[in-house]
Amino acid sequence: MHPDKQYMHRALQLARLGQGKVSPNPMVGCVIVKDGVIIGEGWHQKYGEAHAEKNAIDSISDKNLLKGSIVYVNLEPCSHYGKTPPCSDLLITHQVGCVVVSNKDPNPLVDGGGIKKLREAGIEVIVGVLQEEGELLNKDFFYQMNKKRIEV
């Protein structure tokens, strides 16, 4: 298996730990890799609380390691102020080198905004790694969001 897929597989495993606790938010997991080693992990644990990216960053004591790291997260980092500040801003602040995501966030408030913001800051963004697995994990969330878009 390609390393990108291995790390994303791990992120999806972590995401699943939030099952039943994060709805109506999607389940999201995050793995941070530096020089081929996992240096941080996190997941969205509870609705209204910190997102996966924030928890993964908080799990790393030496924040300097984040510079140039690769962040694997199954859903596009958020770009809007919700209950927590935007994760894309957090990743930009820590100067990560690359962000790999499975799915774009279908939430009309995000919808590519997180990816755009990261790219504009010079961070490489790869979309679509384990896309189907990601969609399957959050199929209820994607269904609800798509329905909303049709209604709007």
Ligand SMILES: [Zn+2]
């Ligand atoms: Zn977020």
